[in-house]
Amino acid sequence: MPELPEVEGVVRELAPASKGRTISEVKVSEVIRSSKELGKEAIVKGKTLEDFIEELSDMTIIDVTRRSKYIYFHLEKAGQPHLLVSHLGMSGAWFVVNSLDEVVERKFKNHIHVIFTMDDGGMLVYSDIRRFGELRLLGKEEDYSPLLKMAPEPFSREAIDHFLAMASTPKYARKPIKEVIMDGHIISGCGNIYATEALFKMKIHPNRTTERISEKRKRELFNVIVNVLQESIDAGGSSISDYRNINGEAGTMQTRLKMYGKKVCSHCGSSTKSMKIAGRTSVYCPKCQR
DNA sequence: AGCAGCGTCCGGCCGC
DNA sequence: TGCGGCCGGACGCTG
Numbered sequence: 001m002p003e004l005p006e007v008e009g010v011v012r013e014l015a016p017a018s019k020g021r022t023i024s025e026v027k028v029s030e031v032i033r034s035s036k037e038l039g040k041e042a043i044v045k046g047k048t049l050e051d052f053i054e055e056l057s058d059m060t061i062i063d064v065t066r067r068s069k070y071i072y073f074h075l076e077k078a079g080q081p082h083l084l085v086s087h088l089g090m091s092g093a094w095f096v097v098n099s100l101d102e103v104v105e106r107k108f109k110n111h112i113h114v115i116f117t118m119d120d121g122g123m124l125v126y127s128d129i130r131r132f133g134e135l136r137l138l139g140k141e142e143d144y145s146p147l148l149k150m151a152p153e154p155f156s157r158e159a160i161d162h163f164l165a166m167a168s169t170p171k172y173a174r175k176p177i178k179e180v181i182m183d184g185h186i187i188s189g190c191g192n193i194y195a196t197e198a199l200f201k202m203k204i205h206p207n208r209t210t211e212r213i214s215e216k217r218k219r220e221l222f223n224v225i226v227n228v229l230q231e232s233i234d235a236g237g238s239s240i241s242d243y244r245n246i247n248g249e250a251g252t253m254q255t256r257l258k259m260y261g262k263k264v265c266s267h268c269g270s271s272t273k274s275m276k277i278a279g280r281t282s283v284y285c286p287k288c289q290r
Numbered sequence: 291a292g293c294a295g296c297g298t299c300c301g302g303c304c305g306c
Numbered sequence: 307t308g309c310g311g312c313c314g315g316a317c318g319c320t321g
Contacts, residue, residue: 001314035299042299045317069315089299090314107302130300132315146317171293184316191315280314297319304312 002088004154004189005232007069009251010094014071014124015064017096021118022060026053029113031131043113043128045136046144052137056084056116068150068188072141083140085147089132095125103127151188154229160222163187167210167218177213178206179278181225190225192280193238193260198225200259205289206282207275231256259283 002010028049035042036049044052059075059082066072071094073084086092091111095103098121103109107129114126114135126135141147151166152159166172166186181187182195190198199206202221204213213221232238236251258266265272265285273286 003315040299045299087315089316091301111301128300129302130314132299134299134316182315293321295320298317300314302313304310306309 001090001191001193002069002092002237003191003194003232004066004069004229005194005235005253006237006251007066007071007088007189008233009237010088011064011066011071014094014096017122018061018073018118018124019063020061021120021122022058023056023116023124024058024119025115025117026056027115027117028053032113035131042131043126043133043135045134047137052135055082055137061118067147067153068184069191070147081140083138083143085134085136085138085144086126087134089128089130089134091129092133093127095123095127097123097125099123100125150184151186154188154190154226159187159226160219163222164215164218173209173211175210176207176277177204177210177221178282180210181221182278182280187222187225189229192282193257194225194228194232196260196283197228197257200285200289201228203288203290206277206284208290259285 028044032042032044033049059077061073062076063074064071065074069087071086073086075082075084093108097103100112103112103125108127111129112125112127116124118124136144138144152162163186167180172180172186178195178199181190181198182192198221201224202217204221232253235253235256238253238257239251259272260283262272262283265288268285268287270285270287272283274281274283276282
Protein backbone atom coordinates (compact mmCIF):
# COMPACT_ATOMS: atom_id res chain seq x y z
CA MET A 1 0.00 0.00 0.00
CA PRO A 2 2.10 2.92 -1.20
CA GLU A 3 1.83 6.14 0.78
CA LEU A 4 4.04 9.22 0.55
CA PRO A 5 7.30 7.56 1.74
CA GLU A 6 6.92 4.69 -0.72
CA VAL A 7 6.17 7.06 -3.59
CA GLU A 8 9.20 9.17 -2.61
CA GLY A 9 11.37 6.05 -2.81
CA VAL A 10 10.04 5.19 -6.25
CA VAL A 11 10.67 8.72 -7.52
CA ARG A 12 14.24 8.78 -6.18
CA GLU A 13 15.00 5.66 -8.19
CA LEU A 14 12.95 6.49 -11.29
CA ALA A 15 14.50 9.92 -11.80
CA PRO A 16 18.13 8.94 -12.40
CA ALA A 17 17.07 5.88 -14.42
CA SER A 18 14.87 7.79 -16.84
CA LYS A 19 15.93 11.45 -16.93
CA GLY A 20 17.05 12.56 -20.38
CA ARG A 21 15.75 9.40 -22.07
CA THR A 22 13.17 9.49 -24.84
CA ILE A 23 10.17 7.14 -25.01
CA SER A 24 10.43 5.25 -28.28
CA GLU A 25 7.56 2.80 -27.84
CA VAL A 26 4.43 2.53 -25.67
CA LYS A 27 2.74 -0.81 -25.06
CA VAL A 28 -0.56 -1.33 -23.23
CA SER A 29 -1.90 -4.66 -21.95
CA GLU A 30 -4.85 -6.50 -23.48
CA VAL A 31 -6.63 -6.19 -20.13
CA ILE A 32 -6.50 -2.39 -20.38
CA ARG A 33 -7.62 -2.51 -24.01
CA SER A 34 -10.69 -4.61 -23.29
CA SER A 35 -11.53 -2.51 -20.24
CA LYS A 36 -11.45 0.62 -22.42
CA GLU A 37 -13.63 -1.12 -25.01
CA LEU A 38 -16.19 -1.79 -22.30
CA GLY A 39 -16.27 1.95 -21.60
CA LYS A 40 -14.28 1.70 -18.36
CA GLU A 41 -11.29 3.78 -17.34
CA ALA A 42 -8.85 1.24 -15.98
CA ILE A 43 -5.46 2.85 -15.25
CA VAL A 44 -5.25 5.07 -18.35
CA LYS A 45 -7.57 7.96 -17.54
CA GLY A 46 -8.99 10.85 -19.49
CA LYS A 47 -7.76 9.83 -22.94
CA THR A 48 -8.29 7.15 -25.53
CA LEU A 49 -5.52 4.56 -25.69
CA GLU A 50 -4.75 5.68 -29.22
CA ASP A 51 -4.14 9.27 -28.10
CA PHE A 52 -2.23 8.14 -25.00
CA ILE A 53 0.16 6.02 -27.06
CA GLU A 54 0.50 8.48 -29.94
CA GLU A 55 1.17 11.48 -27.70
CA LEU A 56 3.66 9.74 -25.42
CA SER A 57 5.69 8.38 -28.29
CA ASP A 58 8.91 10.39 -28.78
CA MET A 59 8.44 12.33 -25.55
CA THR A 60 11.62 13.07 -23.61
CA ILE A 61 11.60 12.61 -19.83
CA ILE A 62 12.93 15.86 -18.37
CA ASP A 63 12.46 14.99 -14.69
CA VAL A 64 10.51 12.79 -12.28
CA THR A 65 9.17 14.35 -9.08
CA ARG A 66 6.64 13.63 -6.35
CA ARG A 67 3.58 15.63 -5.28
CA SER A 68 1.69 14.05 -2.36
CA LYS A 69 1.22 10.40 -3.43
CA TYR A 70 1.43 11.25 -7.12
CA ILE A 71 4.46 10.72 -9.37
CA TYR A 72 4.95 13.51 -11.92
CA PHE A 73 6.81 12.67 -15.12
CA HIS A 74 7.81 16.03 -16.63
CA LEU A 75 7.95 15.47 -20.37
CA GLU A 76 8.73 17.40 -23.51
CA LYS A 77 7.95 16.88 -27.17
CA ALA A 78 8.55 19.30 -30.03
CA GLY A 79 9.49 21.98 -27.53
CA GLN A 80 6.18 21.66 -25.68
CA PRO A 81 5.99 20.59 -22.01
CA HIS A 82 3.67 17.77 -20.92
CA LEU A 83 2.96 16.10 -17.60
CA LEU A 84 2.28 12.40 -17.02
CA VAL A 85 0.74 11.90 -13.59
CA SER A 86 0.95 8.45 -12.01
CA HIS A 87 -0.87 7.33 -8.86
CA LEU A 88 -0.05 3.84 -7.59
CA GLY A 89 -3.46 3.24 -6.02
CA MET A 90 -3.37 0.12 -3.86
CA SER A 91 -0.94 -2.02 -5.78
CA GLY A 92 0.82 -0.06 -8.51
CA ALA A 93 4.58 -0.50 -9.03
CA TRP A 94 7.17 0.85 -11.45
CA PHE A 95 10.16 -1.19 -12.54
CA VAL A 96 13.13 -0.11 -14.64
CA VAL A 97 14.51 -3.12 -16.50
CA ASN A 98 16.18 -4.20 -19.70
CA SER A 99 13.96 -7.27 -20.04
CA LEU A 100 10.54 -8.21 -18.61
CA ASP A 101 12.20 -11.32 -17.14
CA GLU A 102 13.72 -8.99 -14.58
CA VAL A 103 10.25 -8.51 -13.07
CA VAL A 104 10.59 -11.71 -11.08
CA GLU A 105 7.72 -11.75 -8.63
CA ARG A 106 4.84 -13.54 -10.30
CA LYS A 107 2.04 -11.32 -9.00
CA PHE A 108 3.76 -8.24 -10.46
CA LYS A 109 4.78 -9.94 -13.69
CA ASN A 110 1.23 -11.21 -14.24
CA HIS A 111 -0.22 -7.71 -14.02
CA ILE A 112 2.06 -5.61 -16.22
CA HIS A 113 -0.16 -3.05 -17.94
CA VAL A 114 2.03 -0.36 -19.50
CA ILE A 115 5.55 -0.57 -20.93
CA PHE A 116 7.55 2.44 -22.09
CA THR A 117 10.59 1.41 -24.07
CA MET A 118 13.25 4.12 -23.97
CA ASP A 119 15.80 5.09 -26.59
CA ASP A 120 18.62 3.41 -24.62
CA GLY A 121 16.74 0.08 -24.68
CA GLY A 122 15.70 0.33 -21.02
CA MET A 123 12.05 -0.16 -20.15
CA LEU A 124 9.80 1.63 -17.68
CA VAL A 125 7.28 -1.00 -16.65
CA TYR A 126 4.04 -0.28 -14.79
CA SER A 127 2.44 -3.22 -13.00
CA ASP A 128 -0.81 -2.98 -11.06
CA ILE A 129 -2.47 -6.01 -9.49
CA ARG A 130 -5.80 -4.41 -8.61
CA ARG A 131 -5.79 -1.70 -11.25
CA PHE A 132 -6.67 1.05 -8.78
CA GLY A 133 -3.75 3.12 -10.01
CA GLU A 134 -3.90 5.77 -12.67
CA LEU A 135 -1.88 7.23 -15.50
CA ARG A 136 -3.10 10.61 -16.71
CA LEU A 137 -1.36 12.50 -19.49
CA LEU A 138 -1.83 16.27 -19.23
CA GLY A 139 -0.44 19.40 -20.80
CA LYS A 140 0.16 20.86 -17.36
CA GLU A 141 -0.90 20.41 -13.72
CA GLU A 142 -3.67 23.01 -14.04
CA ASP A 143 -5.44 20.81 -16.61
CA TYR A 144 -6.65 18.48 -13.85
CA SER A 145 -8.16 20.48 -11.01
CA PRO A 146 -7.94 17.87 -8.20
CA LEU A 147 -4.14 18.29 -8.32
CA LEU A 148 -4.55 21.96 -7.42
CA LYS A 149 -6.74 21.13 -4.42
CA MET A 150 -4.17 18.97 -2.65
CA ALA A 151 -2.78 20.16 0.68
CA PRO A 152 0.76 21.60 0.63
CA GLU A 153 3.62 19.13 0.85
CA PRO A 154 3.86 18.06 4.52
CA PHE A 155 7.55 19.06 4.63
CA SER A 156 6.83 22.58 3.38
CA ARG A 157 6.75 25.58 5.67
CA GLU A 158 3.07 26.35 5.10
CA ALA A 159 1.77 22.83 5.68
CA ILE A 160 1.17 23.10 9.44
CA ASP A 161 -0.80 26.34 9.20
CA HIS A 162 -2.89 24.86 6.40
CA PHE A 163 -3.62 21.82 8.59
CA LEU A 164 -4.52 23.92 11.66
CA ALA A 165 -6.75 26.24 9.65
CA MET A 166 -8.59 23.44 7.86
CA ALA A 167 -8.96 21.37 11.04
CA SER A 168 -10.72 24.33 12.67
CA THR A 169 -13.36 24.76 9.98
CA PRO A 170 -16.85 23.55 10.96
CA LYS A 171 -16.77 20.81 8.34
CA TYR A 172 -13.61 19.17 9.69
CA ALA A 173 -13.72 20.19 13.37
CA ARG A 174 -16.60 17.75 13.95
CA LYS A 175 -15.00 14.81 12.20
CA PRO A 176 -12.81 12.12 13.81
CA ILE A 177 -9.16 13.20 13.84
CA LYS A 178 -8.07 10.17 11.83
CA GLU A 179 -10.44 11.02 9.01
CA VAL A 180 -9.06 14.59 8.99
CA ILE A 181 -5.35 13.72 8.90
CA MET A 182 -5.94 11.12 6.18
CA ASP A 183 -7.73 13.64 3.98
CA GLY A 184 -5.37 14.76 1.22
CA HIS A 185 -6.93 18.22 1.19
CA ILE A 186 -5.80 18.71 4.81
CA ILE A 187 -2.44 16.89 4.89
CA SER A 188 -0.75 15.49 1.79
CA GLY A 189 0.38 11.90 1.67
CA CYS A 190 -0.68 10.57 5.09
CA GLY A 191 -2.55 7.29 4.55
CA ASN A 192 -3.81 4.64 6.94
CA ILE A 193 -0.42 3.28 8.02
CA TYR A 194 1.17 6.56 9.05
CA ALA A 195 -2.04 8.05 10.47
CA THR A 196 -2.34 4.95 12.68
CA GLU A 197 1.28 5.23 13.83
CA ALA A 198 1.14 8.96 14.53
CA LEU A 199 -2.07 8.71 16.57
CA PHE A 200 -0.60 5.87 18.60
CA LYS A 201 2.56 7.88 19.33
CA MET A 202 0.38 10.81 20.40
CA LYS A 203 -1.90 8.53 22.49
CA ILE A 204 -4.91 9.99 20.70
CA HIS A 205 -7.93 7.78 19.98
CA PRO A 206 -8.50 7.73 16.20
CA ASN A 207 -12.19 8.47 16.65
CA ARG A 208 -11.62 11.54 18.87
CA THR A 209 -13.42 14.54 17.43
CA THR A 210 -10.92 17.00 15.98
CA GLU A 211 -12.29 19.99 17.93
CA ARG A 212 -11.66 18.08 21.18
CA ILE A 213 -7.90 18.25 20.60
CA SER A 214 -6.11 21.42 21.74
CA GLU A 215 -4.17 23.61 19.32
CA LYS A 216 -0.96 22.60 21.08
CA ARG A 217 -1.72 18.89 20.69
CA LYS A 218 -2.70 19.35 17.05
CA ARG A 219 0.66 21.02 16.42
CA GLU A 220 2.44 18.14 18.13
CA LEU A 221 0.39 15.64 16.13
CA PHE A 222 1.31 17.33 12.87
CA ASN A 223 5.00 17.24 13.78
CA VAL A 224 4.76 13.55 14.72
CA ILE A 225 3.14 12.78 11.33
CA VAL A 226 5.97 14.56 9.52
CA ASN A 227 8.56 12.71 11.61
CA VAL A 228 6.96 9.32 10.93
CA LEU A 229 6.83 10.06 7.19
CA GLN A 230 10.51 11.08 7.24
CA GLU A 231 11.50 8.01 9.28
CA SER A 232 9.78 5.81 6.70
CA ILE A 233 11.45 7.57 3.75
CA ASP A 234 14.79 6.94 5.45
CA ALA A 235 13.87 3.25 5.94
CA GLY A 236 12.91 2.78 2.29
CA GLY A 237 9.16 2.69 2.98
CA SER A 238 6.86 0.03 4.42
CA SER A 239 6.49 -3.11 2.33
CA ILE A 240 2.96 -3.97 3.38
CA SER A 241 1.38 -6.40 0.91
CA ASP A 242 2.01 -5.05 -2.57
CA TYR A 243 4.62 -2.30 -2.32
CA ARG A 244 8.01 -2.85 -3.93
CA ASN A 245 10.60 -0.33 -5.03
CA ILE A 246 11.65 -0.27 -8.66
CA ASN A 247 14.29 -2.93 -8.10
CA GLY A 248 11.57 -5.18 -6.73
CA GLU A 249 12.96 -4.78 -3.23
CA ALA A 250 11.05 -4.29 -0.03
CA GLY A 251 11.57 -1.43 2.43
CA THR A 252 12.09 -2.02 6.15
CA MET A 253 9.71 0.45 7.76
CA GLN A 254 7.15 -2.30 8.38
CA THR A 255 9.44 -3.70 11.10
CA ARG A 256 9.35 -0.32 12.88
CA LEU A 257 5.56 0.03 12.94
CA LYS A 258 4.14 0.02 16.46
CA MET A 259 0.37 -0.21 15.90
CA TYR A 260 -0.63 -0.69 12.24
CA GLY A 261 -1.61 -4.34 11.79
CA LYS A 262 -0.83 -5.21 15.44
CA LYS A 263 -2.89 -7.49 17.66
CA VAL A 264 -1.18 -6.39 20.87
CA CYS A 265 -0.18 -2.91 22.04
CA SER A 266 3.62 -2.60 22.00
CA HIS A 267 3.42 -0.15 24.92
CA CYS A 268 1.07 -1.79 27.46
CA GLY A 269 0.40 -5.27 26.09
CA SER A 270 -3.37 -4.82 25.84
CA SER A 271 -5.22 -6.36 22.92
CA THR A 272 -5.66 -3.74 20.24
CA LYS A 273 -9.10 -2.83 18.92
CA SER A 274 -10.26 -2.05 15.44
CA MET A 275 -13.05 0.18 14.20
CA LYS A 276 -14.15 1.65 10.90
CA ILE A 277 -13.54 5.37 10.50
CA ALA A 278 -14.61 6.92 7.21
CA GLY A 279 -14.78 3.43 5.78
CA ARG A 280 -11.23 2.46 6.74
CA THR A 281 -10.04 -0.04 9.30
CA SER A 282 -8.50 1.81 12.21
CA VAL A 283 -6.42 -0.06 14.77
CA TYR A 284 -5.74 1.44 18.19
CA CYS A 285 -5.01 0.61 21.82
CA PRO A 286 -8.11 1.20 23.93
CA LYS A 287 -5.98 1.72 27.03
CA CYS A 288 -3.21 3.99 25.67
CA GLN A 289 -5.25 6.05 23.19
CA ARG A 290 -7.96 8.34 24.49
C1' DA B 291 -23.13 26.13 -3.18
C1' DG B 292 -21.45 22.67 -0.76
C1' DC B 293 -21.72 18.30 1.16
C1' DA B 294 -22.83 13.36 2.36
C1' DG B 295 -23.18 9.09 0.39
C1' DC B 296 -22.35 6.01 -2.95
C1' DG B 297 -20.23 4.11 -7.36
C1' DT B 298 -16.04 3.18 -9.67
C1' DC B 299 -11.65 1.02 -10.75
C1' DC B 300 -10.17 -4.98 -9.03
C1' DG B 301 -7.69 -9.44 -7.48
C1' DG B 302 -5.74 -11.31 -3.24
C1' DC B 303 -6.87 -13.32 0.63
C1' DC B 304 -9.62 -14.98 4.37
C1' DG B 305 -13.01 -17.84 6.48
C1' DC B 306 -16.35 -21.26 6.05
C1' DT C 307 -10.67 -27.19 -2.72
C1' DG C 308 -14.26 -23.94 -3.90
C1' DC C 309 -16.33 -19.80 -3.35
C1' DG C 310 -18.58 -15.55 -1.57
C1' DG C 311 -17.41 -11.46 0.74
C1' DC C 312 -14.31 -8.04 2.30
C1' DC C 313 -10.83 -4.53 1.49
C1' DG C 314 -9.27 0.11 -0.15
C1' DG C 315 -7.15 5.91 -2.44
C1' DA C 316 -9.42 9.31 -4.34
C1' DC C 317 -12.27 11.07 -7.75
C1' DG C 318 -16.94 11.74 -10.06
C1' DC C 319 -21.73 11.80 -9.75
C1' DT C 320 -26.19 12.44 -7.59
C1' DG C 321 -29.68 14.09 -4.63
